[in-house]
Amino acid sequence: MGFVRIVPRQGTFVADYKTQSTPQMLLSLMTHGAEDANAELFASMMETRRLLETECARLVTEKASDEEIQKLSALLDEMRNTREPAQFSAANFRFHRAMLAASGNIVYAMIFQSFEQVVLYYVTSYFTTPERISLSIVQHEQLMEALKTRNALLAKTEIERIMEEGISNLTRMFSPKEIQAKAPPKFRA
Structure with a gap:
């Protein structure tokens, strides 16, 4: 996969996103690459995502204000109060975005925000059954307890459990598609 790079008086070239990446390329991959990801x-x-969330869960136990912890608890209530997949997925994203913001690291939160379309694409595809939604709520309740008690080790364990559940299932769900093939993703401008 490549991106078009225009150099005045020299020509138009394909820039490989792996070796000649720019912040704009990363943003394009994050906003347009979900359906076509290899x-x-x-x-x-x-x-x-796993790296960001694991570190931020730890940071929340150290740096988050009581108000930020209360906000996370309210967002968990939103997750509990909806069973419709798209609404649940949006509430789930808001919870995770707020957790990263509560970490105190602005850049981590900004990176996660750039994943919004990708995350929503995948989690909406995943949260299609009452069982998956119920399991997610239980897992987030356990994470919330670790965050409230400021237990960094337990918070890390719980967010890793959430990440492993989601990532392993998404990998299986998307394996028949281009995800497991080595075909490059299609770029849409």
């Missing part, structure tokens, strides 16, 4: 890009996005 296995390598999908795995990279999931590893990045």
Whole structure:
């Protein structure tokens, strides 16, 4: 996969996003790449999300204000109060976005926000059954308890459990498609 790079008086070239990346390329991949992600890009996005969320769960236990913890609790209530997949997925994203914001690291929160369309695409595809939604609520309740008690080790364990559940199931769900094929993703401008 490549991006078109125009150099005045020299020509138009294809720039490989792996070796000649720019913030604009990353943003384009995050906003347009979900449906067309290949296995390598999908795995990279999931590893990045896992890294961000694990670190931020730890940081929340150290840095979040009581008000930020209360906001997370209210967002968990939103998750509990909806069973419609699209609404649940949106509430789930808001919870995770608020958790990253409560970490105190503005850049982590900004990176996660750039994943919004990708995350919503995948989690909406995943949260299609009452069982998956119920399991997610239980897992988030356990995470919330760790955050409230400011237990960094338990928060890390719980967010890792959430990430593993979601990522392993999404990998299985999307394996028949381009995700497991090594075909490059299609770029849409």
